[in-house]
Amino acid sequence: MSTNPTQVPNVLIVEDEMILRMRAVDIVEDAGFCPVEAVNADEAISVLESRSDISLLLTDIQMPGSIDGLKLAHAVCERWPSIKIILVSGQVKPSEEERPANSRFFGKPLGVEQMITELQGMIGAGALQIIPTAADWMTGEATHPTQMADPSSRSTHETVLSAENDSLRLLLEQAEIDARALIIQAGIDAEQRTAADKLQKLILGELHHRVKNTLAMVSAIASQSFRGALSIEHGQKAMEGRLLALGRAHDLLLQVSWADASLTHTLSSATEPYDSHGDRRFHFNGPDIKISSVAVIALAMTMNELCTNTTKFGALSVPTGRVEVAWGVDDAKQRLRLVWTERGGPTVEPPVRRSFGTRMMGSLGQQLAGQVGLAYEPSGFVYSLDVPLSSVVAAA
Numbered sequence: 001m002s003t004n005p006t007q008v009p010n011v012l013i014v015e016d017e018m019i020l021r022m023r024a025v026d027i028v029e030d031a032g033f034c035p036v037e038a039v040n041a042d043e044a045i046s047v048l049e050s051r052s053d054i055s056l057l058l059t060d061i062q063m064p065g066s067i068d069g070l071k072l073a074h075a076v077c078e079r080w081p082s083i084k085i086i087l088v089s090g091q092v093k094p095s096e097e098e099r100p101a102n103s104r105f106f107g108k109p110l111g112v113e114q115m116i117t118e119l120q121g122m123i124g125a126g127a128l129q130i131i132p133t134a135a136d137w138m139t140g141e142a143t144h145p146t147q148m149a150d151p152s153s154r155s156t157h158e159t160v161l162s163a164e165n166d167s168l169r170l171l172l173e174q175a176e177i178d179a180r181a182l183i184i185q186a187g188i189d190a191e192q193r194t195a196a197d198k199l200q201k202l203i204l205g206e207l208h209h210r211v212k213n214t215l216a217m218v219s220a221i222a223s224q225s226f227r228g229a230l231s232i233e234h235g236q237k238a239m240e241g242r243l244l245a246l247g248r249a250h251d252l253l254l255q256v257s258w259a260d261a262s263l264t265h266t267l268s269s270a271t272e273p274y275d276s277h278g279d280r281r282f283h284f285n286g287p288d289i290k291i292s293s294v295a296v297i298a299l300a301m302t303m304n305e306l307c308t309n310t311t312k313f314g315a316l317s318v319p320t321g322r323v324e325v326a327w328g329v330d331d332a333k334q335r336l337r338l339v340w341t342e343r344g345g346p347t348v349e350p351p352v353r354r355s356f357g358t359r360m361m362g363s364l365g366q367q368l369a370g371q372v373g374l375a376y377e378p379s380g381f382v383y384s385l386d387v388p389l390s391s392v393v394a395a396a
Contacts, residue, residue, distance in 0.1 A: 008032065008033055008034045009033050009034070009055035009056070009123045010033065010034045010035075010036050010053050010054050010055055011028045011031075011033045011034070011035055011036065011054070011055065011056045011057075011058055011119065011123075012036045012037075012038060012044060012047060012048070012054045012056070012057050012058065012059075013025060013028060013035050013036065013037050013038065013058050013059075014038045014039075014040065014041060014043075014044045014057070014058070014059035014060060014063070014069060014072065015039075015059070015060045015063075016039055016040055016060065016063045016064060016294070016367075017060075017213070017216075017217065018297075018298050018301070018360065018363050018364060018367045019217050019220045019221060019224070019301065019360070020060070020108075020213075020216055020217060020220055021037060021039075021363065021367075022220065022224065022356075022359060022360065022363055023110075023219075023220035023223060023224065024058060024110070025037065026223070026224070026227065027110065027112055027115050027116060027119070028058070028119065030112070030116055031115075031116040031119040031120055032120070033055075033056075033119065033123065036054065037363075037366060039366060039367055039369070040063050040064060040065035041059075041063060041065050041066065041067045041068065041069065041071070041072035042065050042066055042067075044057070044059065044072060045072070045075070048076065048079075048080060048083075054080070054083055055083065055084065055123050056083060056084040056085070056086065056119065056122060056123055057072075057073065057076050057083050057084070057085045057086070058086045058088070058119075059072055059073060059085070059086070059087060059088070060087075060088055060089060061087055061088070061089040061091075061092055061094070062089060062091060062092065064294075069087060069089075070087065070094055070098065070099070073085045073087055073099065073100050073103055074100055076100075077100035077101065077102060077103070081102070083102075084102055084103075084122045084123060085099075085100055085102055085103035085104070086103065086104050086105075086106065086115075086118065086119075086122070087099060087103055087104070087105045087106070088105070088106050088107070088108055088110060089105075089107065089108060090107065090108035090109075090213045090215075090216055091213075093105065093107065104118060104122070106118075108213065108215075108216040109215055109216035109219040109220075110216070110219075112223070214246075214250075217246065218243065218246075221239060221242045221243060221246070222239050224242075224356045225238040225239035225242060225356070226239070227356070238308075238356075241304060241308055242301065242304060244273075244304075245270065245300055245301055245303075245304035246297070246300070246301065248269055248270065248273075248300060249266075249269075249270070249296055249297045249300035249301070250297075251269075252265065252266060252269050252296060252300070253293050253296055253297075260290035260291060260292060260293075260393070261290065261291060261293070261296045262288055262289075262290065262291075263286070263288060263289050263290070263291050263299075263327070263392075264284060264286070264288045266291065266295075266296050266299055266300060266303075267284060267299070267303060267325055268282075268284065269300070270299070270300045270303035270304060270307070271303055271307055271323075271325075273307075274307040274308075274310075274311055274316065281316055281321065281322045281323060282322070282323050282324075282325065283322065283323070283324045283325070284325050284326075285324070285325070285326040285327075286325075286326055286327035286328055286338070287327075287328070287329060289329070289336075289392075289393060290393060291392045291393060292392065292393065294367070295368065295391070295392045295393075298364050298367050298368065299364070301360060302360060302361055302364050305356075305357030305360055305361065306340055306357075306361075306383060308357065309357060309381075310323060310342055310345070310381070313346075314342045314345050314346075314348070314380070314381050315342035315343060315344055315345030315380055315381075316342075316345070317345060317346065318344070318345055318346060320344045320345075321342065321343065321344040321345035322342075322343055322344055323340065323341070323342050323343075324339075324340075324341045324343065325338070325339070325340050325341075326338070326339050326341070327339070329389060334388060334389045334390065335370075335386060335387065335388055335389055336385075336386075336387055336388075336389050336392050337384065337385070337386045338384070338385045339382065339383070339384045339385075340381075340382065340383040340384070341380060341382050342380035342381045342382070343379070343380045344380070345380055347378050348376050348377060348378055348379070348380060348381050349376065350376040351376075358374065361374065361383065364385065365385065365387070368385075368387040368388070368391040368392060369387060369388055369391045370385065370386050370387025370388060370391065371385075371386045371387075372384070372385055372386075373385075373386075
């Protein structure tokens with residue numbers, strides 16, 4: 001479809017997750033608008049400062065960078081008040097008071113039809129008016145009466161003590177000491193239980209966020225897989241392969257408790273299912289470095305697309321083919337360059353259409369603030385990735 005910026009409204013999409021950003025691009029295009037992509041709020045501000053044709057901001061709330069999506073939305077509302085705003089998140093749900101006046105909120109995963117309707121309504125209907133609810137919610141403050149002890153209990157206790165003999169008094173005093181110790185111990189246990197409860201809530205909250213985010217990614221992968229599939233069977237196989245790749249990436253991250261993972265291990269894990277019968281048709285050459293969880297998932301998904309393509313059409317579609325994956329770090333420029341080179345396969349011809357895998361490879365370059373190269377050389381396909389080292393290695 002035509003996306004002439006002079007005729008079609010532009011929608012700025014801000015999403016740090018590569019696959020989810022690609023899905024948002026599809027939704028915007030399906031709504032009839034032109035998508036403009038940004039990975040974080042800083043990049044979005046740069047886009048807005050360099051052009052004046054953005055009609056709507058569609059941003060995730062939770063993103064890495066100097067500010068999150070909610071603060072970005074307020075900044076946009078203040079500096080560019082004519083821009084409509086849609087906020088999305090799989091974890092937090094800001095109230096109307098927390099959101100800019102001309103904004104809407106939707107939870108992940110996004111409902112495609114609803115999002116398309118909202119986009120068309122917001123851009124086509126002028127300034128968005130937030131409609132107040134029919135009834136105002138009032139918050140009441142419960143009062144809990146304090147239990148007062150009976151004053152007579154103390155005097156009764158003292159009378160009983162004075163009537164007892166010395167041995168009984170000693171037993172009662174020892175019991176009181178024991179009771180105090182138990183109370184102190186109970187207090188410690190209560191503090192520990194409180195700390196454990198807080199930790200449990202924190203873990204459950206993080207788990208909930210990861211599950212919701214994963215569901216959103218699965219939904220996006222399914223949609224992308226069937227979007228350009230030649231048949232249902234073709235789409236199903238593509239989706240299964242991508243979900244397996246996502247699962248392997250999560251397994252790898254689980255082994256290191258979602259901390260930095262090995263680049264070599266990430267590449268070998270992603271390509272291992274395609275290295276048939278242990279023939280070592282993949283050859284790796286490069287220094288091992290620790291990469292962030294974001295880079296692990298992005299690289300694993302991209303490697304899956306490259307492997308799928310090479311086994312179908314490229315070097316690994318014939319017994320004599322092989323793939324070389326080499327990477328290195330330019331210490332002076334602080335950049336990482338990775339090159340995938342296919343050799344010994346059939347003659348390569350450029351594809352007739354831009355597939356999901358091709359889009360993903362290009363999106364990876366944007367995800368990591370670098371460049372991606374795709375060269376369809378007759379002797380073999382070559383994929384290159386050139387990114388700042390800081391985009392791949394997690395901050396210390």
